[in-house]
Amino acid sequence: MEDTLRDEKIQNEKTEFAKEAHDxxxxxxxxxxxxxxxxxxxxxxxxxxxxxxxIASGIAF
Known part of the structure; x- marks a missing residue:
């Protein structure tokens, strides 16, 4: 049980939602x-x- 995997922290956590074309x-x-x-x-x-x-199938049946 000593050989378990560990989660490593991501170095750069500044993920943004959308990328601009010039970035x-x-x-x-x-x-x-x-x-x-x-x-x-x-x-x-x-x-x-x-x-x-x-909705249509619920109404029809």
Whole structure:
């Protein structure tokens, strides 16, 4: 039981939510560009369609 893995602390914990186009950093979740915006709207549209389908199936049955 002596050979257990330890969690190592990340050296740089300054992760930001979105990266600006002019920043040279790697610690970010999203990048502010057109691909991210299109992907966001596609995911939101899919969630709305799923919600409408769930409500419609509940009403129909």
């Amino acid at each position: 040279d950093k790697e610690e970010y979740i999203f990048q502010k560009n057109s691909i991210t915006k299109k992907g966001f709207f596609i995911v939101i549209a899919a969630l709305v369609i799923l919600a409408v389908a769930l």
